Amino acid sequence: MTTLEKLIKHFERFPGIGSRQARRFAHHLLTEPAESVIELSELISAIQSTVKECAFCHRFHAVNGTGDVCTICADPKRDHTRLIVVERDSDMLAIERSGTYDGLYFILGGTVPLLDSEDIKKLRGTALKRRVTKQAGNGLAEIILAFSVNPDGENTSRYVESILKDSVATHTITLTHLGRGLSTGSELEYADPETIKNALSNRK
Amino acid sequence: MTTLEKLIKHFERFPGIGSRQARRFAHHLLTEPAESVIELSELISAIQSTVKECAFCHRFHAVNGTGDVCTICADPKRDHTRLIVVERDSDMLAIERSGTYDGLYFILGGTVPLLDSEDIKKLRGTALKRRVTKQAGNGLAEIILAFSVNPDGENTSRYVESILKDSVATHTITLTHLGRGLSTGSELEYADPETIKNALSNRK
Amino acid sequence: MTTLEKLIKHFERFPGIGSRQARRFAHHLLTEPAESVIELSELISAIQSTVKECAFCHRFHAVNGTGDVCTICADPKRDHTRLIVVERDSDMLAIERSGTYDGLYFILGGTVPLLDSEDIKKLRGTALKRRVTKQAGNGLAEIILAFSVNPDGENTSRYVESILKDSVATHTITLTHLGRGLSTGSELEYADPETIKNALSNRK
Amino acid sequence: MTTLEKLIKHFERFPGIGSRQARRFAHHLLTEPAESVIELSELISAIQSTVKECAFCHRFHAVNGTGDVCTICADPKRDHTRLIVVERDSDMLAIERSGTYDGLYFILGGTVPLLDSEDIKKLRGTALKRRVTKQAGNGLAEIILAFSVNPDGENTSRYVESILKDSVATHTITLTHLGRGLSTGSELEYADPETIKNALSNRK
Numbered sequence: 115m116t117t118l119e120k121l122i123k124h125f126e127r128f129p130g131i132g133s134r135q136a137r138r139f140a141h142h143l144l145t146e147p148a149e150s151v152i153e154l155s156e157l158i159s160a161i162q163s164t165v166k167e168c169a170f171c172h173r174f175h176a177v178n179g180t181g182d183v184c185t186i187c188a189d190p191k192r193d194h195t196r197l198i199v200v201e202r203d204s205d206m207l208a209i210e211r212s213g214t215y216d217g218l219y220f221i222l223g224g225t226v227p228l229l230d231s232e233d234i235k236k237l238r239g240t241a242l243k244r245r246v247t248k249q250a251g252n253g254l255a256e257i258i259l260a261f262s263v264n265p266d267g268e269n270t271s272r273y274v275e276s277i278l279k280d281s282v283a284t285h286t287i288t289l290t291h292l293g294r295g296l297s298t299g300s301e302l303e304y305a306d307p308e309t310i311k312n313a314l315s316n317r318k
Numbered sequence: 319m320t321t322l323e324k325l326i327k328h329f330e331r332f333p334g335i336g337s338r339q340a341r342r343f344a345h346h347l348l349t350e351p352a353e354s355v356i357e358l359s360e361l362i363s364a365i366q367s368t369v370k371e372c373a374f375c376h377r378f379h380a381v382n383g384t385g386d387v388c389t390i391c392a393d394p395k396r397d398h399t400r401l402i403v404v405e406r407d408s409d410m411l412a413i414e415r416s417g418t419y420d421g422l423y424f425i426l427g428g429t430v431p432l433l434d435s436e437d438i439k440k441l442r443g444t445a446l447k448r449r450v451t452k453q454a455g456n457g458l459a460e461i462i463l464a465f466s467v468n469p470d471g472e473n474t475s476r477y478v479e480s481i482l483k484d485s486v487a488t489h490t491i492t493l494t495h496l497g498r499g500l501s502t503g504s505e506l507e508y509a510d511p512e513t514i515k516n517a518l519s520n521r522k
Numbered sequence: 523m524t525t526l527e528k529l530i531k532h533f534e535r536f537p538g539i540g541s542r543q544a545r546r547f548a549h550h551l552l553t554e555p556a557e558s559v560i561e562l563s564e565l566i567s568a569i570q571s572t573v574k575e576c577a578f579c580h581r582f583h584a585v586n587g588t589g590d591v592c593t594i595c596a597d598p599k600r601d602h603t604r605l606i607v608v609e610r611d612s613d614m615l616a617i618e619r620s621g622t623y624d625g626l627y628f629i630l631g632g633t634v635p636l637l638d639s640e641d642i643k644k645l646r647g648t649a650l651k652r653r654v655t656k657q658a659g660n661g662l663a664e665i666i667l668a669f670s671v672n673p674d675g676e677n678t679s680r681y682v683e684s685i686l687k688d689s690v691a692t693h694t695i696t697l698t699h700l701g702r703g704l705s706t707g708s709e710l711e712y713a714d715p716e717t718i719k720n721a722l723s724n725r726k
Numbered sequence: 727m728t729t730l731e732k733l734i735k736h737f738e739r740f741p742g743i744g745s746r747q748a749r750r751f752a753h754h755l756l757t758e759p760a761e762s763v764i765e766l767s768e769l770i771s772a773i774q775s776t777v778k779e780c781a782f783c784h785r786f787h788a789v790n791g792t793g794d795v796c797t798i799c800a801d802p803k804r805d806h807t808r809l810i811v812v813e814r815d816s817d818m819l820a821i822e823r824s825g826t827y828d829g830l831y832f833i834l835g836g837t838v839p840l841l842d843s844e845d846i847k848k849l850r851g852t853a854l855k856r857r858v859t860k861q862a863g864n865g866l867a868e869i870i871l872a873f874s875v876n877p878d879g880e881n882t883s884r885y886v887e888s889i890l891k892d893s894v895a896t897h898t899i900t901l902t903h904l905g906r907g908l909s910t911g912s913e914l915e916y917a918d919p920e921t922i923k924n925a926l927s928n929r930k
Contacts, residue, residue: 116788117776121769124762129750134816139740141815143773144786151774157733159767161755164729168806174756176728204470204746205506237467258521260831262505292506293499293520297513298502301410309501310416316497316520317462321572325565328558333546338612342537345611347569348582354532355570361529363563367552368525378552380524406540407549437550613914620922666929670913699926703905705912705921709874710817710904718824719910724905724928725870 170245172221172238186210186219193217195255199242201225201267201272205260217258220245221262225266226273239277246278250285257282258290357384371375374449376425376442377407383445390414390423395419397481399459402444407465421462424449429470430477443481450482461486462494573644579655580629581611581648593616601625603663607650607682609633611676613668625666628653633674636682647685654686660692665690666698782857784833784850785815798831805829807867811854811886813837813879817872829870832857837878838885851889858890862897869894870902 115123127249162301168175168184175184186192196217200206206219223238243278245255259274261267275289282289292310296305305313319327322344329384347355371390372379381386391397397484400421404410410423419497425428428441450458479493485492500509509517523531526548533544539680551559576583576592583592594600604625608614631646654662669675669684683697694719702720704713713721727735730752737748755763780796787796798804808829812818818831835850857862858866871886873879887901894901906924908917917925 116786117772118786121766121773124766124769127432127754127758130747135742137816139787140773140777142739142741143390143770143904144777146739147772149864152771154733154736155767157729157736158755159764160729161733161752161762162406162760165756170507174730174753176730198464200506202507204749208443208507208509209514209518210359211517212511214511214515244770256759258518259515260506262507263500263502264505275377290521292514292517293522294499294517295497295520296497297465297498297501297504298467298510298518301468302329302404302464302496303412305412307416307418312416312499313464313496314413314416314462316416316499317494321565321568322582322584323623325569326560328562328565331550331554333550336542338697339538339614344569345582346537347558348573350535352570356567358529358532359567361525361532361565363560364525365529365548366556366559369552377527378549380526408545447658487631532840571797608914610915616915616917617922620926622926623918649746666926668914668925671908671916672913673908674834699928700914700922700925701905701907701930703907703910703928704875704908705874705906705922706918709876709907710812710872711814711820711874715819715824715826718821718904719814719826721872721904722821722826722870722906724907725902726904 137251152278161315171206171219173206173242189214194249194254196258197246197254197256198258198260200260201262201270205250209260210258217256218249225261225270227266228269234273237273239273242274243277243281246287248283248287250281250287253283254287256288258292260292264296266290359471375410375423376445377410377423388502395420398453399457400462401450401453401458401460402464404464405454405466405474406497413464416517420462421455425429426474426478428466429474431470432473441477443477447481447485450485450489452490454485458491460492460494462496464496467498579627580631581614581615581627581650599624602657603661604666605654605657605662605664606666607670608668609670609678617668625664626657630678630682633669633678635674636677645681650682651689652686654689654693654695657709658689658695662693662695664696664698666700668700671702696701747768763777779876783818783831784835784853785818785831790865803828807859807865808870809866809868812872813874813882821872822920829930830861834882836844837873837882839878842879846885850886851885854886855889858897858899860891862893862899866897866899868900870904872904873905891905 115286122133122136125131126133136204142285163172164177166177166182168187169182169197170187172185173184178185193216198209198217199220200214201222201223201224201256203221205219209215218312220242222242224232224233224236227304246257257278259271261270271291278289293316295316296309296313324428325344326337326340329335329343368381369436370381370386371441373386374391374393377388382389382477392441397420401424402413402419402421403424403426405426405428407425410425413419417454426444426446427438428437430438430441452459461482463475466472482493497519497520500513500517504513529548530541530544533539533547534541558678569605572581572584574590576595577590578595580590586593593624601624601629605628606617606623606625607628609630609632611629614629617623628650630650632641632644634645649664652668654665665686667679679699686697689695701724702717704717706722708717733752734745737743737751738745748868764782764787772837777786778789778794779798781794783796784798790797810821810827810829811832811834812821813834813836815833818833821827822865828895832854834854836845836848838846838849858869869890873882884905890901893899905928906921907928908921910927912921
């Protein structure tokens with residue numbers, strides 16, 4: 115295999131990228147200024163040593179003066195009585211973008227699909243229990259499960275509830291879920307009965 | 319114009335139907351059994367005299383023993399202390415399908431688009447005020463605005479609030495809106511900040 | 523069932539129409555002027571007696587002074603030496619719109635799907651053979667098979683070739699197929715090998 | 727900007743990639759084995775020196791024993807009497823995949839959009855003229871213009887015809903275009919008049 119073909123193979127492993135777009139990526143690099151291509155090469159070779167998983171919330175974060183812990187977890191001004199559990203880094207970023215939450219996070223690392231219970235092993239279930247016990251000592255009062263509203267998200271929710279059952283009872287922590295109702299763009303006529311039911315009971 | 323062309327023109331006026339599908343509808347009728355086509359012709363000729371607008375909620379309903387009023391409005395077991403205002407018949411049907419509401423309805427007849435305030439004239443604003451005053455005498459305690467979560471729906475909401483301002487003050491009626499949050503199918507990563515904000519504040 | 527519900531059921535039988543759109547059609551008729559609804563009812567009741575299948579090409583056509591035969595088949599100025607076989611009326615209309623053909627047509631009445639050979643019975647195979655024999659006496663020189671370029675269309679093509687094999691041999695008729703190549707909107711990069719092969723061999 | 731943010735910025739310059747997918751690419755690299763990430767970094771740093779533009783057809787090709795010229799242009803068994811002009815490398819690959827052409831290629835480098843005649847400057851118009859003159863000495867008999875069937879492709883076709891006008895006259899070279907007609911997947915009913923016209927005139 116030539117250098118070009120090897121490079122295309124690497125790009126084909128990128129999430130959501132097929133062989134045609136992988137080839138376009140390679141051609142893109144062939145037409146970029148040489149210094150830009152060298153910079154990209156250097157950034158890629160440095161990425162794994164400059165970005166680490168936060169020891170506390172497990173999200174990827176730039177290595178910095180806060181040591182093993184990311185800037186959010188290290189921030190003493192964040193509200194340590196609340197913890198949101200999400201599937202992935204991108205979910206945490208979506209919540210941060212909303213600018214309405216100043217508590218802490220825990221990245222579970224994925225979902226529990228209905229059909230493949232093997233996937234449970236890849237999740238940070240045990241780490242979550244340890245984290246809750248530890249933060250309980252610092253006044254943790256509420257755990258908010260923030261999963262997508264689809265079968266996988268709901269199954270993940272049941273899984274997390276089951277593994278945290280004892281911890282929340284022992285430490286009198288409240289377990290909550292994100293509120294349901296009409297989301298931006300929802301049209302009443304096409305809303306499913308469950309969404310309308312929640313929108314009615316959450317009216318205000 | 320031939321009978322076929324005239325028929326196609328009629329079908330082109332049907333909502334969402336272009337010339338190609340209108341032609342297919344005509345061909346469909348040409349291949350249906352004669353008795354079925356005659357029945358359809360008779361149903362169409364009878365529809366306007368057997369289906370009327372309810373004098374109370376303004377939805378279309380089959381003329382029946384309850385006179386000018388539809389079966390929902392005439393039902394003494396429905397909760398007369400609550401009134402949901404919706405844009406169209408189809409929104410009311412969506413709420414009925416959810417099986418979680420037993421109050422009454424009012425069909426506004428459309429939305430107030432941001433750019434075309436002329437459309438206000440087509441809405442039943444005056445009829446809504448009369449209806450509220452009348453039902454207030456029967457114990458109306460809450461009006462629920464149930465509009466789509468988009469610019470037109472929000473503008474319609476502001477319009478209805480403005481025309482009902484005095485009535486709700488006079489009769490101490492609570493004005494509420496459907497709850498917002500994650501709807502069925504929402505993925506956290508793609509949720510907009512407003513939806514996440516509402517999902518967080520409505521958590522439970 | 524009420525008149526409204528019966529009417530909605532009829533609209534649900536229209537091609538491509540689900541229950542929600544069927545309901546919208548009924549509501550559309552409720553808001554149309556009474557005279558328009560009556561006219562539609564009358565057009566529908568008259569359609570089967572004013573539109574007939576042409577005895578020659580089998581397309582639907584308005585009954586007129588030309589008797590059982592449509593205006594195209596009855597037109598002495600059309601070229602009787604050529605016959606295009608298509609699946610449906612709409613295919614014939616597409617060819618007429620192109621304004622580049624002045625021969626005659628035969629509507630086969632459908633395709634032969636790969637998986638359901640029962641559908642052959644619904645096609646006008648026997649009628650086509652009779653038609654070819656008859657037109658052969660009037661100088662028929664070429665039969666053009668004009669089917670969609672997909673598995674069903676290609677299977678239909680093989681079927682028609684097999685039933686016409688003897689006729690074309692006996693009467694020395696040429697059997698042709700529509701030319702293949704790049705169609706309007708085709709992008710070379712996404713074209714399949716078969717299309718490129720045909721585009722290359724038909725270059726000019 | 728952190729290393730992560732810089733890397734994401736680079737990925738955002740990749741064709742068709744937005745900020746969300748750029749971030750996913752970075753996260754993908756964070757979870758890949760270290761040796762795979764290092765290999766990717768090395769391939770990227772080497773790509774511009776191992777892949778060159780062919781001096782003859784201008785496509786990107788791996789530097790190899792054939793010098794400045796790619797394996798296709800250097801192959802004495804390819805038919806040097808024919809030359810296909812395409813917009814991009816990917817078009818050439820599509821034609822190679824069809825396995826029905828063994829002549830040579832010239833990559834024009836883009837299209838001439840109807841609205842932006844500035845783009846002409848980026849194309850290899852002058853290089854194409856030189857190439858034709860040179861290959862004419864080696865028996866070039868036919869130039870095949872292989873552009874997409876859309877306004878930009880047709881405008882590019884007119885542009886190339888104008889710049890080659892004199893050369894083809896001087897050297898008695900035939901200028902052809904890819905054949906038009908029904909492409910794979912075309913349905914007759916939805917085919918435009920131009921495609922039907924070509925399909926009829928190219929029938930066989």
